[in-house]
Amino acid sequence: xxxxxxxxxxxxxxxxxxxxxxxxxxxxxxxxxxxxxxxxxxxxxxxxxxxxxxxxxxxxxxxxxxxxxxxxxxxxxxxxxxxxxxxxxxxxxxxxxxxxxxxxxxxxxxxxxxxxxxxxxxxxxxxxxxxxxxxxxxxxxxxxxxxxxxxxxxxxxxxxxxxxxxxxxxxxxxxxxxxxxxxxxxxxxxxxxxxxxxxxxxxxxxxxxxxxxxxxxxxxxxxxxxxxxxxxxxxxxxxxxxxxxxxxxxxxxxxxxxxxxxxxxxxxxxxxxxxxxxxxxxxxxxxxxxxxxxxxxxxxxxxxxxx
Amino acid sequence: xxxxxxxxxxxxxxxxxxxxxxxxxxxxxxxxxxxxxxxxxxxxxxxxxxxxxxxxxxxxxxxxxxxxxxxxxxxxxxxxxxxxxxxxxxxxxxxxxxxxxxxxxxxxxxxxxxxxxxxxxxxxxxxxxxxxxxxxxxxxxxxxxxxxxxxxxxxxxxxxxxxxxxxxxxxxxxxxxxxxxxxxxxxxxxxxxxxxxxxxxxxxxxxxxxxxxxxxxxxxxxxxxxxxxxxxxxxxxxxxxxxxxxxxxxxxxxxxxxxxxxxxxxxxxxxxxxxxxxxxxxxxxxxxxxxxxxxxxxxxxxxxxxxxxxxxxxxxxxxxxxxxxxxxxxxxxxxxxxxxxxxxxxxxxxxxxxxxxxxxxxxxxxxxxxxxxxxxxxxxx
Numbered sequence: 131x132x133x134x135x136x137x138x139x140x141x142x143x144x145x146x147x148x149x150x151x152x153x154x155x156x157x158x159x160x161x162x163x164x165x166x167x168x169x170x171x172x173x174x175x176x177x178x179x180x181x182x183x184x185x186x187x188x189x190x191x192x193x194x195x196x197x198x199x200x201x202x203x204x205x206x207x208x209x210x211x212x213x214x215x216x217x218x219x220x221x222x223x224x225x226x227x228x229x230x231x232x233x234x235x236x237x238x239x240x241x242x243x244x245x246x247x248x249x250x251x252x253x254x255x256x257x258x259x260x261x262x263x264x265x266x267x268x269x270x271x272x273x274x275x276x277x278x279x280x281x282x283x284x285x286x287x288x289x290x291x292x293x294x295x296x297x298x299x300x301x302x303x304x305x306x307x308x309x310x311x312x313x314x315x316x317x318x319x320x321x322x323x324x325x326x327x328x329x330x331x332x333x334x335x336x337x338x339x340x341x342x343x344x345x346x347x348x349x350x351x352x353x354x355x356x357x358x359x360x361x362x363x364x365x366x367x368x369x370x371x372x373x374x375x376x377x378x379x380x381x382x383x384x385x386x387x388x389x390x391x392x393x394x395x396x397x398x399x400x401x402x403x404x405x406x407x408x409x410x411x412x413x414x415x416x417x418x419x420x421x422x423x424x425x426x427x428x429x430x431x432x433x434x435x436x437x
Numbered sequence: 438x439x440x441x442x443x444x445x446x447x448x449x450x451x452x453x454x455x456x457x458x459x460x461x462x463x464x465x466x467x468x469x470x471x472x473x474x475x476x477x478x479x480x481x482x483x484x485x486x487x488x489x490x491x492x493x494x495x496x497x498x499x500x501x502x503x504x505x506x507x508x509x510x511x512x513x514x515x516x517x518x519x520x521x522x523x524x525x526x527x528x529x530x531x532x533x534x535x536x537x538x539x540x541x542x543x544x545x546x547x548x549x550x551x552x553x554x555x556x557x558x559x560x561x562x563x564x565x566x567x568x569x570x571x572x573x574x575x576x577x578x579x580x581x582x583x584x585x586x587x588x589x590x591x592x593x594x595x596x597x598x599x600x601x602x603x604x605x606x607x608x609x610x611x612x613x614x615x616x617x618x619x620x621x622x623x624x625x626x627x628x629x630x631x632x633x634x635x636x637x638x639x640x641x642x643x644x645x646x647x648x649x650x651x652x653x654x655x656x657x658x659x660x661x662x663x664x665x666x667x668x669x670x671x672x673x674x675x676x677x678x679x680x681x682x683x684x685x686x687x688x689x690x691x692x693x694x695x696x697x698x699x700x701x702x703x704x705x706x707x708x709x710x711x712x713x714x715x716x717x718x719x720x721x722x723x724x725x726x727x728x729x730x731x732x733x734x735x736x737x738x739x740x741x742x743x744x745x746x747x748x749x750x751x752x753x754x755x756x757x758x759x760x761x762x763x764x765x766x767x768x769x770x771x772x773x774x775x776x777x778x779x780x781x782x783x784x785x786x787x788x789x790x791x792x793x794x795x796x797x798x799x800x801x802x803x804x805x806x807x808x809x810x811x812x813x814x815x816x817x818x
Binding site: 179182183184185186200203204207208210212214216217218219220221222223227230231232234235236237239263 | 454652661
């Protein structure tokens with residue numbers, strides 16, 4: 131087993147009556163990319179803030195990079211980088227000025243500072259933009275700036291809170307390439323997202339809903355152990371078919387994908403194809419069992435708390 | 438070493454932002470400039486040309502000369518004539534005039550017996566033989582205007598009779614130090630330094646941290662190794678220079694335009710000003726840790742600013758306030774600085790001779806900085 135960078139046990143945090151996070155157990159291995167997947171308001175941001183020592187936990191214990199939180203939060207700060215959900219560098223400073231500011235904050239000066247900044251500018255493709263005001267840049271450029279500022283002091287652990295929410299797909303792919311580069315260099319990364327494709331790229335992930343961890347593991351493990359069959363039905367009048375299938379207690383969810391209906395059937399049913407053909411009055415040939423996706427996992431293990 | 442570097446980081450970042458914020462930068466210069474000119478010219482406690490009316494029952498040449506003589510003092514200007522007291526009182530009520538001079542029918546008889554004329558031998562207090570030659574009906578609600586009219590009570594009537602008046606020997610001789618010409622600007626301009634610094638220094642610093650919180654910058658800053666006190670110090674240093682610049686504008690222009698002398702030493706002046714700037718900045722920082730948004734910080738600034746203007750002695754003498762108000766006034770740094778700057782600028786006093794005010798400003802600054810750094814938590818709870 132690898133060295134752990136984050137250990138949390140029974141972590142919980144209340145805001146008044148609202149239980150933002152409860153009973154969260156978490157283990158993140160060194161050098162891995164760990165994802166928090168969940169809808170908005172599920173407690174991802176709160177969990178990240180707890181793990182950085184920005185919030186005090188109501189219950190539970192946290193150890194990050196060997197520092198006990200919240201006691202040693204101040205000592206931890208030199209070893210972590212944080213990219214906030216909303217762009218939090220200064221809009222009225224240029225790219226270079228923002229980086230110079232952060233460099234001085236982390237104690238880099240003179241030649242070391244200059245070298246590190248030009249290094250970052252070229253890694254993140256900001257050379258051409260270095261004298262542009264951060265506020266006038268596109269979402270993708272700002273996000274690269276935020277990442278370069280967060281990694282400026284070569285932190286051992288990076289926290290990224292929905293880093294790609296304001297970024298187009300192409301920039302997102304590039305961004306993840308950069309995350310893998312960092313991961314290869316030994317940086318551990320904890321990233322929250324509500325995009326399935328991003329979650330699938332993580333080494334491990336936790337699915338959060340209403341402040342509770344519903345499942346965790348590697349994407350492949352999650353898909354294999356999700357406890358449901360995935361069946362796609364090609365038929366006409368899918369709206370009505372969906373309505374009637376949803377009545378069955380064995381059917382967990384059904385979603386229309388163009389001309390097909392994707393149905394999740396509880397794995398207590400041994401032969402899902404015949405079961406659905408019989409119940410839905412459809413020819414078996416129109417049914418096919420398919421490989422589950424992460425979205426299926428997500429749908430299977432959430433939904434209890436959804437209104 | 439790293440601590441200094443971090444303070445420098447915050448300081449230079451703050452300067453760069455200020456440089457880009459043209460509006461704020463303009464305000465730094467324009468606020469003292471415009472307010473100085475405005476208040477320097479507008480505020481005047483030596484009242485001239487109060488609009489008044491007259492009820493003239495005598496209608497003689499003498500009564501008209503009497504009006505001319507009163508006009509010649511420049512304290513009042515006659516703008517209306519009324520037929521009787523009832524009309525006059527109505528005119529005062531609707532604020533057409535602030536006062537009315539009533540000249541009785543027998544003004545000439547009264548005049549010849551008037552002691553200032555020097556003919557009447559009987560004592561001036563004898564109502565039978567010697568009576569006032571007219572009466573002022575005054576809107577006494579404004580004490581300054583009432584006072585100006587009251588000053589006419591014993592005005593000399595020498596010109597009226599074209600002969601030297603009985604000159605009375607004053608009970609006391611008065612020697613006016615520091616402002617012998619009694620120009621209001623001499624007292625107002627140094628006071629303005631305190632008021633404008635209170636306003637801009639508290640406003641800028643209180644907004645400085647709240648703005649970062651509103652824009653989300655603070656969430657990132659608090660995850661870095663910056664300490665609260667470093668953040669506070671880095672934030673206030675640029676504003677110390679701005680405060681100094683404003684003082685130079687106010688006192689320089691006050692000297693050029695309003696001829697207000699700077700009698701004290703420049704080092705004394707710099708020391709007093711620096712103390713006050715730091716105290717105001719510390720107060721602004723405390724506000725910034727309480728206010729949730731920029732609107733709230735602005736409201737709290739006004740909450741401090743109003744008593745600073747009204748209780749500090751800027752407009753009304755401290756000595757005239759009731760004891761309770763004096764205690765409250767003591768709490769505001771502006772009160773202490775008002776004494777110091779008037780002392781240095783007008784009376785060439787060394788600030789160490791007014792050490793109570795100096796100590797108080799020092800204690801206020803340190804306490805403010807400590808409270809602000811303690812209240813500024815590096816977490817989001």
